[in-house]
Amino acid sequence: MSGLIALVGSGEYLPEMAAIERRLLNGGDRYVQIPTAAAQESAERLNYWIELGRQAAVRLGVTPVTVAPTTREEANDPELAKALDDASLIYLSGGNPTFLADTLRDTVVWEAIVAAHERGASIAGCSAGAMIMGAWIPSLRNRDSMGHRGLGLLPQLSIIPHFDRFVPKLGTSLAKLAIRPPEGIEVVGIDELTALVGTSASMTVMGKGTVVCLSESPPRRLREGEMLEL
Template structure:
């Protein structure tokens, strides 16, 4: 296992909540610039989008750092150079929740995604919660039918699919939840829980558990797991 390389946090739920502040503090370290990207909620109402913006700013205030919000809501917005410039100064980049398919299609090939990849390559931590975690894999599965439908992710973790809210999903659909169709590996992450990686070594963090999903069977990740990580070409 390697601890040399990108720092990535895959979060099952709870972005910007007080319970997750210690994780976010550890990711930003001595940095000051907390860049939040609520693009996954771009198709939601103005009120709901503003909710995510405000929640992120409240968390930054708890951490004593400066919140910088990327207000992109669409693929066209993601090509606005001002958002790429904002990410260029980041000490932590956070992709929050919403619709993973909208997030992936909006970021793919955009100036914003290029800036995020550049930041990752410089050692800036990248966190993704729920939809934000799902898009970092090679395939994005549908939470309601992961074994039936998947679309391409952004490929930071090639061959891997992430299923957030995993403990809740097991109650939603106990007979339907399983490995994502076409993925080499599926990782389930409970709510208020993260799988935190440095290089290729990922370790669970939080109140719940992280899981390897094979077919309809699950195995808890007790200590650490090695996952392939690449910094994608843009």
């Protein structure tokens, strides 16, 4: 039976999000953290996410495990993939979603992530990590771009993280116009310190903010405890 999936708008590894991470661990004790999305920024930034993830695991009383491929060659290393075998929770943190998707796509590490999830491990993505879970990654910085192909764990969705920070620049209606998903894909905006948690069939809002279903007309806003059917 597959584990849970969490799409997080922001806040990976922060104390405010510990309750969500504890739910995703579901009694397990191997917390695998994948900081690959930040690999292009600097070694210091990559190490920042590794240390933040380690601190989160320690607070939760579980074992931190870092899997940090920075290239496709590393993501095809069977030894790295083995570290995912006994994962309880696999967490992909923030950075560049296009780089993250292209680094993991069709690699043994991504195959190991999916296999672990199918065996019952939860998988979470925050910001860039959430964006790659959908079929399509919207381009939020270059609105002339048609976006980028995601990894499709949730093929019916496209995810916009940090939505409450993004909307003041455009407004909800303009945000809807600025994002052009392929036909049949639902776009959801997830606020900071907020997550959608569930399965490929339905997900529930957790955290302090809201989730906006931008593909609906008018856009529908979901609050903590409300459910999105997929």
